[in-house]
Amino acid sequence: xxxxxxxxxxxxxxxxxxxxxxxxxxxxxxxxxxxxxxxxxxxxxxxxxxxxxxxxxxxxxxxxxxxxxxxxxxxxxxxxxxxxxxxxxxxxxxxxxxxxxxxxxxxxxxxxxxxxxxxxxxxxxxxxxxxxxxxxxxxxxxxxxxxxxxxxxxxxxxxxxxxxxxxxxxxxxxxxxxxxxxxxxxxxxxxxxxxxxxxxxxxxxxxxxxxxxxxxxxxxxxxxxxxxxxxxxxxxxxxxxxxxxxxxxxxxxxxxxxxxxxxxxxxxxxxxxxxxxxxxxxxxxxxxxxxxxxxxxxxxxxxxxxxxxxxxxxxxxxxxxxxxxxxxxxxxxxxxxxxxxxxxxxxxxxxxxxxxxxx
Numbered sequence: 235x236x237x238x239x240x241x242x243x244x245x246x247x248x249x250x251x252x253x254x255x256x257x258x259x260x261x262x263x264x265x266x267x268x269x270x271x272x273x274x275x276x277x278x279x280x281x282x283x284x285x286x287x288x289x290x291x292x293x294x295x296x297x298x299x300x301x302x303x304x305x306x307x308x309x310x311x312x313x314x315x316x317x318x319x320x321x322x323x324x325x326x327x328x329x330x331x332x333x334x335x336x337x338x339x340x341x342x343x344x345x346x347x348x349x350x351x352x353x354x355x356x357x358x359x360x361x362x363x364x365x366x367x368x369x370x371x372x373x374x375x376x377x378x379x380x381x382x383x384x385x386x387x388x389x390x391x392x393x394x395x396x397x398x399x400x401x402x403x404x405x406x407x408x409x410x411x412x413x414x415x416x417x418x419x420x421x422x423x424x425x426x427x428x429x430x431x432x433x434x435x436x437x438x439x440x441x442x443x444x445x446x447x448x449x450x451x452x453x454x455x456x457x458x459x460x461x462x463x464x465x466x467x468x469x470x471x472x473x474x475x476x477x478x479x480x481x482x483x484x485x486x487x488x489x490x491x492x493x494x495x496x497x498x499x500x501x502x503x504x505x506x507x508x509x510x511x512x513x514x515x516x517x518x519x520x521x522x523x524x525x526x527x528x529x530x531x532x533x534x535x536x537x538x539x540x541x542x543x544x545x546x547x548x549x550x551x552x553x554x555x556x557x558x559x560x561x562x563x564x565x566x567x568x569x570x571x572x573x574x575x576x577x578x579x580x581x582x583x584x585x586x587x588x589x590x591x592x593x
Contacts, residue, residue, distance in 0.1 A: 264295035265576075268591045272547045274335055276554030278302040278498065281321055283558055284328050291558060291581050298335040300497070300554055301325045302564070305338055308346040311372055319379070326383050337497070337554065338380065340388035340434060341373050342418045344404035352405045362410045369414065370421045377425035386552075388434040388465055388497065389422045390415050394446050396437060415450070416459050423460035434465035434497055439475035439483050448486055455490060463493030469556070469565075470539070471502040472531040480542050488549040496543070498556035500574035501535050501586075502565055503528040524560075524573045529585060536576070537589040544593060560584075 265275045276298030283292060292299070303309055304321040311317050329336035351368055354360050360368075377387065393415055395402045406414045422431055433451060437443050447464070454461055464487045475483075488494055503524065543550055557563045559577035566572050576587040 266297040274298040274552045278556045300337040300339050306346040336384045338384040338387040340391040343391040365409045373421040374425045381426040386430040389431045391434045419459050430462045432463040432465040436467040438466045439479035465497035467498040468496040484546045493551045494549045495552040500556045522571045533586040536586040540590045
């Protein structure tokens with residue numbers, strides 16, 4: 235039977251078919267969607283990331299954010315009686331408004347700490363008690379402000395030495411001894427009993443440093459210190475860590491009953507244990523283009539580490555990239571451009587991105 239349609243009927247039919255086709259096209263998933271059965275996927279942000287194309291990229295791919303610098307003590311608490319809230323507030327408000335989890339970074343760190351914390355009115359070192367009181371005031375003020383909005387904090391950052399010493403020789407250690415570590419966690423827990431509290435450090439796949447971190451955490455936990463997780467920074471490179479090193483670190487720290495989060499992930503295209511750092515014999519002059527060789531090596535490293543992450547999904551409760559795209563990375567410098575992330579300088583997915591979501 236031949237059925238003839240007039241122009242109006244044909245137009246309606248074509249419109250109906252077009253609607254069906256559009257509705258059948260699946261919305262493009264982002265990183266967070268591919269890993270929704272595994273762990274949140276986060277990113278460290280700065281204020282300019284919260285608008286325009288960067289904002290769109292965050293909303294598409296990430297369900298956790300960390301302030302790159304705005305919550306460190308120097309930027310947020312520049313004077314003993316002076317706090318600077320606007321940038322940190324804007325990041326937290328962005329997370330809350332978009333139903334994105336927010337991690338706090340970081341409360342106690344030897345770097346980006348204002349000098350006033352350690353000095354009295356005449357410039358002399360303060361006593362242990364004065365330092366602990368100042369630290370307590372800082373932690374209570376910051377954590378209380380964001381109680382119920384920030385779900386996890388990097389409480390203490392990088393106190394273990396890279397050399398043969400145990401603790402880093404910082405002003406905190408010199409004035410207060412190792413007690414400041416325990417007290418920082420207790421102060422944070424008092425300020426927000428529901429927050430998940432992390433110790434955060436880098437080079438955690440290095441056996442010597444890993445063993446020291448493990449020993450410190452085990453001793454603190456034995457004393458009832460409220461530590462809930464360990465943050466493995468993951469500033470890695472195309473030649474480190476190995477799969478065995480990475481798996482060993484996850485297994486060791488999770489054996490303490492601690493959550494594992496990879497808090498500052500990037501993979502430098504230059505050799506070295508920690509991304510971007512020059513190693514012995516390496517020249518500072520490096521290619522500034524993203525070569526096919528770099529691309530392949532980085533792709534293989536990302537592929538390996540996410541295979542490991544998925545294998546240990548029961549132990550890992552978060553993976554956060556340190557910066558959004560190759561357009562800007564904290565690793566850029568020394569007259570060279572680094573390309574450590576999954577999105578290129580134009581915010582487009584790199585080949586490594588497709589390896590990370592291909593499982």
